[in-house]
Amino acid sequence: MQLIFATNNKHKIREIASLLDDSYTVIGLGDVDISEDIPEDGETLADNALFKARYVYDRTGMNVFADDTGLEVDELGGAPGVHSARFAGENKDSEANITKLLGLLEGKRNRKARFRTVIALIFNNQEYLFEGTVEGEIIEVRKGKEGFGYDPVFLSEGHEKTFAEIPLSEKNRISHRAQAMRKLINFLTTHHG
Ligand code: IMP
Numbered sequence: 552m553q554l555i556f557a558t559n560n561k562h563k564i565r566e567i568a569s570l571l572d573d574s575y576t577v578i579g580l581g582d583v584d585i586s587e588d589i590p591e592d593g594e595t596l597a598d599n600a601l602f603k604a605r606y607v608y609d610r611t612g613m614n615v616f617a618d619d620t621g622l623e624v625d626e627l628g629g630a631p632g633v634h635s636a637r638f639a640g641e642n643k644d645s646e647a648n649i650t651k652l653l654g655l656l657e658g659k660r661n662r663k664a665r666f667r668t669v670i671a672l673i674f675n676n677q678e679y680l681f682e683g684t685v686e687g688e689i690i691e692v693r694k695g696k697e698g699f700g701y702d703p704v705f706l707s708e709g710h711e712k713t714f715a716e717i718p719l720s721e722k723n724r725i726s727h728r729a730q731a732m733r734k735l736i737n738f739l740t741t742h743h744g
Contacts, residue, residue, distance in 0.1 A: 552574060552575055552576070552614070553575075553576050553577075553578055553613060553614070554575050554576070554577050554578070554613075554614050554615065554616065554739075555577075555578055555579070555580070555582075555583060555607055555611065555613050555614070555615040555616075556577050556578070556579055556615075556616060556617075557580060557589065557603045557604055557606070557607045557615055557616065557617035558579060558580065558617070558618070559579060559580050559581060560579075561579065563618075564577055564578075564579045566723075566732075567732055567735075567736070570732065570733075570736050571736060571739065571740070572740060575739060580607070583607070583610075583611050583613070585607060585610065585611075589602070589603045589606050589607075590602065591603070591619065591636075593633065594633065595633060595669075596619040596620065596621055596632075596633055596667060596668070596669040597619075597669045597671065597680055598633075599617075599619040599633065599669075600617045600618055600619040600669045600670060600671035600680070601617075601671040601678065601680075603617035603619070603671070604616060604617040604671040604672065604673050604678075605673065608673045614672075614673060614674050614675065615672075615673050616670055616671060616672040616673070616735060617670070617671050618668055618669065618670045618671075618728065618731065619633070619668070619669055620635065620666060620667065620668045620669075620727065620728060621633050621634075621635045621666070621667055622635045622652075622664060622665075622666055622700075622701050622705070623664060623665050623666075623667060624652070624656070624662075624663075624664040624689060625661055625663040625664065626655075626656060626659050626661045626662065626663075627655060627656075631648070631652070635648070635700070635701070636648075636700075638651055638652065639651040645699060645700050645701070648700070648701065649693065649701060649703065649704055652689065652701070652704065653689075653691065653692075653704065656689055656691075662688040662689045662690070663686070663687075663688055664686075664687055664688060664689050664705065665684050665685060665686045665687065665727075666684065666685050666687075666701075666705070666726070666727035666728075667682065667683070667684045667727055668682065668683045668684075668727040668728045668730070668731040669681070669682050669731065670682075670731045670732070670734075670735050672735060672738070674738075674739075679738065681731045681734035681735045681738070682731055682734070683726070683727045683728060683729065683730025683731030683732070683733075683734065684727050684730070685707050685708075685725055685726055685727045685730070686707070686708045687705050687706050687707040687708050687710075688705075688706050688708075689701075689704050689705065689706075690704050690705075690706050690713065692704075693715070694712075694713045694715060694716055695712070695713045695714070695715030695716030695717075696715060697714070697715045697716065697717065697718065697719065697722075698714050698715045698719075698722060701714075702714035702715035702722075703715040707725060710725075714726070
C-alpha cells in the first residue's frame, strides 16, 4: 500500500520507510507532483498537521500523513510553539532563532521546555492524531554540532548532553518525533500491516 508523507524532507521519508514493513511504500510530495509550499499558519501543531494532510488528500485521494513540531518554553508561555521555524523571521534561520530564544531567557531561572510533534494521518478517509513529547530545559550556551534547529540548546530530562551532542541513533530513541512516529507505525502495523 502506498502512503504519502506530506513532506519534501528525504531524510524524514527514509527514516519512517525504514521502520515500516514491506506492506507499505512511503512516498513524498515530489512523487505526487505537489511542489507548492503548503501553508502552515494554523494556531496549533494539530491544525497545521491536519491542514497539510487534508490538502494532500483532497488532491490525491491517497492515504497520507503530515507532521508538525514545535518547541514550547514555559517561561515564554509556550512560545515559540507553532512558530518555532520562523521565530526570528521568515527565513527560518536556526542560528537567529536560538539567539532570540537565549536573549528572551537571559537571567531567567525557569528554563523548562519541551519539544512536541503532532502527526495527522488520513487513512481510509478517517482522521487520526499521534503525539510525541520530550521534556527538558534550555541551557545558556550552545553545545554540540549534531542535529538541527534548537538542538544545541536543548537538554532532555535526565541527560547531560544536548540533542546536538548525541548521535542521531540516540536522539531517535528518545525524541518527540520518534515517539510520535512509533505511535503512527504501531497503528499502521497493528491495524493494517
Ligand atoms: P517541523 O515541523 O519538523 O518543520 O519543525 C518546525 C521547527 O521546529 C523546525 O524548523 C525547528 O526549528 C524546530 N524543530 C523541529 N524538530 C526539531 C528537533 O528535533 N530539534 C531541534 N529543533 C527542532
